[in-house]
Amino acid sequence: xxxxxxxxTDFGTVDGFVGAMKGVILSxxxxxxxxxxxxxxxxHDVRAGxxxxxxxxxxxxxxxxxxxxxxxxxxxxxxxxxxxAAGQLLVGPDNGLLSLxxxxxxxxxxxxxxDASELHRPQPSAxxxxxxxxxxxxxxxxxxxxxxxxxxxxxxxxxLAAPRAVRRADGSWRGCVVHVDRFGNLITNLEAAELAAxxxxxxxxxxxxxxxxxxxxxxxxPLRTTFADVAPGEWLAYLGSSGLLEIAVREGSASASGxxxxxxxxxxxC
Amino acid sequence: xxxxxxxxTDFGTVDGFVGAMKGVILSxxxxxxxxxxxxxxxxHDVRAGxxxxxxxxxxxxxxxxxxxxxxxxxxxxxxxxxxxAAGQLLVGPDNGLLSLxxxxxxxxxxxxxxDASELHRPQPSAxxxxxxxxxxxxxxxxxxxxxxxxxxxxxxxxxLAAPRAVRRADGSWRGCVVHVDRFGNLITNLEAAELAAxxxxxxxxxxxxxxxxxxxxxxxxPLRTTFADVAPGEWLAYLGSSGLLEIAVREGSASASGxxxxxxxxxxxC
Amino acid sequence: xxxxxxxxTDFGTVDGFVGAMKGVILSxxxxxxxxxxxxxxxxHDVRAGxxxxxxxxxxxxxxxxxxxxxxxxxxxxxxxxxxxAAGQLLVGPDNGLLSLxxxxxxxxxxxxxxDASELHRPQPSAxxxxxxxxxxxxxxxxxxxxxxxxxxxxxxxxxLAAPRAVRRADGSWRGCVVHVDRFGNLITNLEAAELAAxxxxxxxxxxxxxxxxxxxxxxxxPLRTTFADVAPGEWLAYLGSSGLLEIAVREGSASASGxxxxxxxxxxxC
Numbered sequence: 043x044x045x046x047x048x049x050x051t052d053f054g055t056v057d058g059f060v061g062a063m064k065g066v067i068l069s070x071x072x073x074x075x076x077x078x079x080x081x082x083x084x085x086h087d088v089r090a091g092x093x094x095x096x097x098x099x100x101x102x103x104x105x106x107x108x109x110x111x112x113x114x115x116x117x118x119x120x121x122x123x124x125x126x127a128a129g130q131l132l133v134g135p136d137n138g139l140l141s142l143x144x145x146x147x148x149x150x151x152x153x154x155x156x157d158a159s160e161l162h163r164p165q166p167s168a169x170x171x172x173x174x175x176x177x178x179x180x181x182x183x184x185x186x187x188x189x190x191x192x193x194x195x196x197x198x199x200x201x202l203a204a205p206r207a208v209r210r211a212d213g214s215w216r217g218c219v220v221h222v223d224r225f226g227n228l229i230t231n232l233e234a235a236e237l238a239a240x241x242x243x244x245x246x247x248x249x250x251x252x253x254x255x256x257x258x259x260x261x262x263x264p265l266r267t268t269f270a271d272v273a274p275g276e277w278l279a280y281l282g283s284s285g286l287l288e289i290a291v292r293e294g295s296a297s298a299s300g301x302x303x304x305x306x307x308x309x310x311x312c
Numbered sequence: 313x314x315x316x317x318x319x320x321t322d323f324g325t326v327d328g329f330v331g332a333m334k335g336v337i338l339s340x341x342x343x344x345x346x347x348x349x350x351x352x353x354x355x356h357d358v359r360a361g362x363x364x365x366x367x368x369x370x371x372x373x374x375x376x377x378x379x380x381x382x383x384x385x386x387x388x389x390x391x392x393x394x395x396x397a398a399g400q401l402l403v404g405p406d407n408g409l410l411s412l413x414x415x416x417x418x419x420x421x422x423x424x425x426x427d428a429s430e431l432h433r434p435q436p437s438a439x440x441x442x443x444x445x446x447x448x449x450x451x452x453x454x455x456x457x458x459x460x461x462x463x464x465x466x467x468x469x470x471x472l473a474a475p476r477a478v479r480r481a482d483g484s485w486r487g488c489v490v491h492v493d494r495f496g497n498l499i500t501n502l503e504a505a506e507l508a509a510x511x512x513x514x515x516x517x518x519x520x521x522x523x524x525x526x527x528x529x530x531x532x533x534p535l536r537t538t539f540a541d542v543a544p545g546e547w548l549a550y551l552g553s554s555g556l557l558e559i560a561v562r563e564g565s566a567s568a569s570g571x572x573x574x575x576x577x578x579x580x581x582c
Numbered sequence: 583x584x585x586x587x588x589x590x591t592d593f594g595t596v597d598g599f600v601g602a603m604k605g606v607i608l609s610x611x612x613x614x615x616x617x618x619x620x621x622x623x624x625x626h627d628v629r630a631g632x633x634x635x636x637x638x639x640x641x642x643x644x645x646x647x648x649x650x651x652x653x654x655x656x657x658x659x660x661x662x663x664x665x666x667a668a669g670q671l672l673v674g675p676d677n678g679l680l681s682l683x684x685x686x687x688x689x690x691x692x693x694x695x696x697d698a699s700e701l702h703r704p705q706p707s708a709x710x711x712x713x714x715x716x717x718x719x720x721x722x723x724x725x726x727x728x729x730x731x732x733x734x735x736x737x738x739x740x741x742l743a744a745p746r747a748v749r750r751a752d753g754s755w756r757g758c759v760v761h762v763d764r765f766g767n768l769i770t771n772l773e774a775a776e777l778a779a780x781x782x783x784x785x786x787x788x789x790x791x792x793x794x795x796x797x798x799x800x801x802x803x804p805l806r807t808t809f810a811d812v813a814p815g816e817w818l819a820y821l822g823s824s825g826l827l828e829i830a831v832r833e834g835s836a837s838a839s840g841x842x843x844x845x846x847x848x849x850x851x852c
Binding site for chain 2: 044046048050075077078079080081082083084090093094095096097099100101102103106221223225267268269270280282283288293
């Protein structure tokens with residue numbers, strides 16, 4: 043059975059870094075199938091990487107190995123980590139990068155510190171663990187190494203802070219923007235399932251507040267189903283494909299208005 | 313036999329959208345081979361996506377499944393579509409995206425509306441059919457589903473308008489720029505085969521008119537064979553690798569001059 | 583045994599060029615595994631492409647076929663080339679693009695001019711040898727063609743100039759920046775192995791001189807091991823993952839200061 047290894051990095055593809063990682067994996071596991079998740083993450087942006095991994099990893103077959111590298115602390119005391127959640131194997135630095143995906147995969151999550159140095163490349167560099175540790179360990183896993191043999195069990199690891207939306211006494215919700223996608227859509231931490239479970243008779247209406255205090259609120263009206271429910275250039279709020287409330291401008295960019303990460307979002311009965 | 317599934321989108325690779333599609337395909341068809349055509353199409357630019365698919369799809373072995381998603385109308389009444397042309401299977405929204413490739417593959421083209429909802433992911437989202445419909449159907453096709461079972465036969469589908477070059481009474485041709493590539497080269501709708509068949513004794517000479525009325529014409533001289541036929545920084549016209557007349561600046565960018573999509577091009581006996 | 587074919591180009595992925603190459607390879611070698619090294623090289627930048635190939639190719643298993651296309655001279659007298667070094671097969675234009683990788687792979691290097699036209703696509707275009715010659719030859723190699731049958735032995739090929747660092751009479755070294763990576767790190771031609779072999783008692787100290795004459799020197803202090811050895815925003819010099827001295831700004835960009843390709847670097851006993 044062919045083992046799949048995905049790769050997600052902030053390395054770009056211009057310098058050969060990703061190619062070197064792929065070569066290391068295939069040298070150890072000649073039958074592995076390599077799948078790019080993406081390499082154009084903003085440099086050093088651990089949160090952005092964690093989001094992308096969270097959105098992609100759960101859809102792969104159990105047993106898939108995901109190598110993710112956004113690693114500003116490379117060579118420091120931060121630990122190399124392997125997590126297993128719902129059968130997905132996540133390999134990367136212990137800086138929170140793997141944590142959102144592990145939580146979203148669900149179930150019990152097990153972790154190992156990748157301290158079995160015989161699995162690393164000989165004399166690993168201090169600045170490219172993507173090649174010398176993470177790709178090498180992924181290669182061993184792809185050829186059948188049990189996660190238990192990749193290192194020492196870890197009892198805890200760094201979890202990215204994930205602010206939760208709050209339900210207020212008057213029945214309204216207050217949350218915030220937790221991701222801005224390529225199209226400028228604003229993804230919030232308001233859970234579609236929770237909103238649907240408590241939907242008022244007249245439905246929910248949504249408003250966006252600027253991240254900066256004092257900025258006027260933008261009323262977005264009732265929840266819509268999809269972009270085509272409003273005219274091109276108009277704003278809408280809808281329950282998005284990640285199971286979260288999203289805010290967008292049809293055929294435009296909501297983030298171009300200046301609203302971005304952390305902007306406050308209110309949901310009230312209409 | 314391993315089935316190949318190509319992917320072409322305007323999703324970028326930063327948000328995990330493409331990764332989710334790949335996971336869905338591999339979950340249904342663990343042996344599929346995934347091949348990226350590209351994910352950096354300009355957002356919502358159906359014409360650009362149709363061009364890229366047209367340039368790539370015909371070169372794959374028959375039986376290849378091409379999933380293409382540039383889908384500003386996602387969730388609206390626009391239909392999900394499957395086309396089969398010369399053995400290539402094209403999966404994507406019925407908004408013209410698949411039409412140029414289908415025509416270029418040639419032969420009879422058959423179509424199906426992807427309305428067999430048991431092939432979609434359960435409770436498909438209204439905003440991410442790439443994952444919930446197109447990738448899912450592609451996964452089923454990759455594991456052997458016959459196209460005939462993917463939905464209801466379609467009698468027609470949206471075809472992108474493709475302006476034809478015109479031959480005038482005096483033997484000259486008038487066409488226009490239909491694509492600008494990454495290098496700034498201008499690809500026109502003047503067919504190399506037609507120009508070659510009617511080549512005058514002294515050969516063809518080419519001129520570019522600005523898209524804006526009143527802009528002066530730029531004479532480009534006789535057809536060249538390749539870039540090296542002129543000095544660096546000079547303009548040239550040549551019969552390009554797509555079988556169309558192209559206009560370029562050697563080691564420079566023709567589009568940087570301001571000429572772009574729709575700019576008029578004249579071809580006359582020298 | 584599945585044969586791996588890597589692809590590295592300056593084509594971007596928006597126009598379908600890379601997709602066409604992949605289709606040609608799979609049509610000839612349906613079992614080949616395609617691996618992207620990257621397609622966003624700066625247009626026409628042969629040096630950048632040669633660097634990326636040098637950084638990636640040596641890590642692949644012997645027998646891997648690497649197709650690299652940065653080809654401003656396409657269609658001119660420049661020759662199509664195949665090199666074999668340490669079991670890696672390198673396919674591309676004879677303009678220096680393959681030369682750094684061949685040297686880094688090490689061992690004897692053999693070359694062939696790809697003049698066996700029956701291996702090309704019929705009537706190859708003059709402007710897209712990536713598809714019509716290089717991908718086609720790679721497809722034949724992937725299905726088992728011996729390199730000796732791909733063309734005529736070549737006795738020499740174009741080697742990119744690679745300036746060597748100089749050791750001066752006083753024991754200091756003078757080198758220069760030979761690559762700037764995506765993070766703005768400056769990679770020099772000062773070899774880690776040579777510096778380590780001759781390390782003075784007090785260690786080496788590094789200074790960067792601007793490329794422009796008269797610009798003041800920037801003292802970077804002693805060699806560090808990794809980024810975390812200095813505070814965010816501070817400069818450091820370290821022996822990098824390519825076996826070369828590098829200069830960086832922690833969580834910042836050294837190249838943003840204006841230092842770039844060719845900038846002079848001095849290494850002296852501290």
